[in-house]
Amino acid sequence: MNEITQGLAEAGRLIFSLDPDLLEIVALSLRVTLSAVVIASAIGLPLGAWLVVNRFRFRRHTIAVLNALMGLPPVVVGLVVYMLLSRAGPFGVLDLLFTPTAMIIAQVIIITPLIASISHQTIRDLWAEYHDLLISLSATRRQRIAALLWDGRRALLTAMLAGFGRGIGEVGAIMIVGGNIDHSTRVLTTAISLETGKGNFAFAMGLGFVLIALAVLVNLTIHSLSRTERASVW
Amino acid sequence: MLQSETAQKTVHNTILPLTLTGAIAKIRGKTIVGPINLTIGPQGFTIVMGPNGSGKTTLLRLMHGLQRISGGTVTCGLPDAQARVRQSYVFQTPIMMRRIVVDSIAYPLRLRGVDKKTARTKATDWAERVGLGHALDRPAPVLSGGEKQKLSLARALISGPDILFLDEPCANLDGRATREIETILRQAQAEGTRLVMATHDMGQARRLASDVVFMYGGCVHETGPATAFFSGPTTPQAAAFISGDIVE
């Protein structure tokens, strides 16, 4: 109990003193996860919609696999990306291991199935509603996907936020591919892991509270931005 | 080359006539409608009537290509790809996109590559024609039932179709709105749009029909010019239907 109150006090101190190390860590956390969310959305949202409007042989299987991939263990993803990017691996020449780019790659792999799967479910419902109209108007496949993504954008934001939540709190993969290097690849979760290992529980708790505050802040910002757009009828 | 192409276009300028030959619609192995033999000629206003569940909606969907055909053929004067964009359909239950009224009406034009500004200007015109001029910025899903049907009609007519299918478009409208819609439909007819409409409203059928298709038990039970149909139906079911009796 004592450590939790100390943690809170530590979090307050870190935030209000604008600790430069903390700011650096927070900035990198945001940069890595937001980049990963943007890239994963660019892949996952159209993929989710594409799976709805297309009938093909292994569609059900593809969707089942996608749903299963939502639970992909980050450590395993980290390991695979590590092997691909290491000196001896196929992409070793790119020299990306232990860089923020490597961390973004790992998170994209973790988040994309999540965003694709959630958006698929949302878009499927909208497609059931729009189906006859879009067929009647002979919208092309691309136009159908565009209409579904645009008209479903509010619900799709939730999918993106879920992706952000998974990424910002993730530690297994980025620890392996980033290496938790001070002033280079250290983010909030890996820092917490490190401080806990060193026995600095109060400091680790402090970072933990900062992490939670950050997640809440991002969610609130996005929601208020989307709500101001227009009346909340859909 | 170019010249002969232009000449061809003038010859096959429209998708009409639309011809169904032994057309059958099956859903999960069960025949819902057909076999149907019917020709929708180049001009006129066809009214499709018949009791609930007699297959009016399915017949319209079959002609429009929304219902997969399980037997027979539906042919028209243009290749399939071109035929599609020359038709419009107003659904029995309006489908509202999650957009504001003006953008919903403009949507078919946007799909055809018309720029946003032009599309909106035309959509505003159409909104005013159907009496939605006051609701341009309102989200389409919050409109009343009748307003949704007016929106559907504007959205269907904005692309200037060769043929327009309407499935009970006035079911939720009051008397005045019904008359307004009828006026718009007559105008569309005068501008060269072929109309095929399902309705339960006998008065409306008498006012608008040039010919009637009477559906019964999934088949075309009786068809012919409106005057003949209303003055002397040849089948007892049609006679009972016209006089308002319950058709068994």
Ligand SMILES: Nc1ncnc2c1ncn2[C@@H]1O[C@H](COP(=O)(O)OP(=O)(O)OP(=O)(O)O)[C@@H](O)[C@H]1O
């Ligand atoms: N998807 C479907 N699955 C099973 N049966 C269907 C389906 N669609 C239509 N039917 C059946 O086909 C028959 C004809 O339906 P349809 O909707 O064409 O009738 P309708 O003449 O338009 O009736 P209403 O006047 O009530 O609109 C009905 O008995 C209906 O239950």
Ligand SMILES: [Mg+2]
């Ligand atoms: Mg019907």
